[in-house]
Amino acid sequence: MTERSGSESGPAHKTLEIGMALLIGAFGLVVIFGSLKAGINWGAEGPRAGFFPFYVGAAIVGASAINLWNAQRGDDGRLFAEWGQLRQVMSVVVPTGIYVGSMPFVGLYVASMVFIAWFMRWLGGYRWLTVAAVAVGMPVVTYLVFERWFLVPLPKGPLEEWLGL
């Protein structure tokens, strides 16, 4: 897990800063647009629904403009992260995305088992025995604590239905 690529290349910090400022600014524009649709003036019951968010959106756009200006002004040549590091991050983001995406279909327990097993085997490099113990043990403990002890229902899929849980 600690391997690093020898080359020190990656996206520049400046690029990400600019991208972030633009993204937040765009979000501000969406907020302004939505507020305008809801109405930003005074109605019979006082300020209308879009009144407050409109100024919030304007503040986002304003602050982002200044952040954008600051970001493009200075360039210290710093990297945002090395490509190798970003690959590590993505190797968590992508499986987690699949994990949460599959949850409505297979339920939380099965999805968690597969996810934990995948993570430990491929990113951690553990023996199958360890992998199986943790991957099965955690959902079972979760079931006992959440569903039995605290009576909090968690999403279930076909397997749980088949087991009659």
Next chain:
Amino acid sequence: MEELANLFHGFAVALQPYNIMLMIIGITLGVIIGVLPGLGGANGVAILLPLTFSMPPTSAIIMLSCIYWGALFGGAITSILFNIPGEPWSVATTFDGYPMAQQGRPGEALTAAFTSSFVGALFAVIMITLVAPLVADFALRFGPAEKFAVYFLAFCSFVGLSKEPPFKTIAAMMMGFALAAVGLDSITGQLRLTFGVTELLNGFDFLIAVIGLFGIGEILLTMEEGLAFRGGNASINLRVVLQTWRELPAYWMTSLRSCLIGCWMGVTPAGATPASFMSYGIAKRLARRGNNFGKGEIEGVIAPETAAHAAGTSALLPMLSLGVPGSPTAAVLLGGLLIWGLQPGPMLFVEQKEFVWGLIASMYLGNLAGLIVVLTCVPIFAAILRVPFGIIAPLILVLCAIGAYSVHNSTFDVMLMLVFGVLGYLLKKCNYPLAPLVLAIVLGDKAEEAFRQSLLGSQGSLGVFFSNGLVSTIMALGLVALFWSAIQEGYSRLRMSMA
């Protein structure tokens, strides 16, 4: 003396066996949360919040606040033994704590850290006991304009006091307000900013945001570092504890100063992290052996730990008395209050005496229990940290998913959590502060309501926020806080040109 009677009644509530059990569970969970990377006080409490839906509110808040104390204690363990701050507020503890551990004095450093934490917390709890009822009593007279002014002050303090660039703080905060505004408008009953997406009808829940931003975001940051733990051994025996306790009174001045810094920074929503740094910095400048700071000076452990714990604890003062949380974790606790059907703010002291005083009493007991638990169980907690990240990380991710799901029983929320996680990673890398974002999501609706009600009363004139002495004073303080960094810069420039 009515307060004293209330407090004793609170002790009676907190000392019920069921509540004591929850207290110990909370502290233990909290220390584990504080020790593990990626699980912090705020999202640890957020994940466990759904478990408390069926509990009586007083028991629930006792358990959750104990998780918070536990997390505050736990951060110190990893800082001292592994040079890895488990929580941002324990970064300053690594400066002298880790060198001490390397010199073979880990027991001494840990004892000093835990004891200082306890002293800081105790100081803050006493302050809460004495001051909170007065503040609440005073705040009962607040109208909508005063309420908005208090929110204004809280958010302006963020801009002025945080170490991040002010416009990034503003951008992050306003994003929080915008997210809070999504969904049903509470005054007109109109839908807004949903753009036809039915999942957004109820808006964004701040718990999802907290779990994503702090939990997932933190895991991603840790993955980037490629974590490898190499830690020293932890052993504390009674002899070391007693010996360190004999040394500590000599540093009473540092402790007192750190308590005051912590309480001040905790009540204004600057939080525990800047408090610990500030306290460390001042101690370094004033201490007789200041030059030795960074090489394993016990005073360098006492100062940040006392301040961090005092700040973390006193962050509950404005939450209880005004309904304005002083830290992200306090914000999550406040969200819990709303879920349990309690209205945070001054009326709590009138209508929910048992709840408030039970909580305050549990702060005394919880911190004492915490001190005992951490002093006796350090080796166990240190062993948890030796479990490799390859096992811990997927388990934490699954826990986050469970926590996010059980807030509203919605798988959409789990996906939202991941989006917030990636966003949190990017924001943190780009130096945007997350705390004001979360606080704005929690308080957005209330701040907006106060704002609109004030304007309704004044027929749209902003003059209502300067219409009497009280509201003008709070607003003026807010403006000072907002432009604090600019004022400081101007002052130092003025002094430069004078010299």
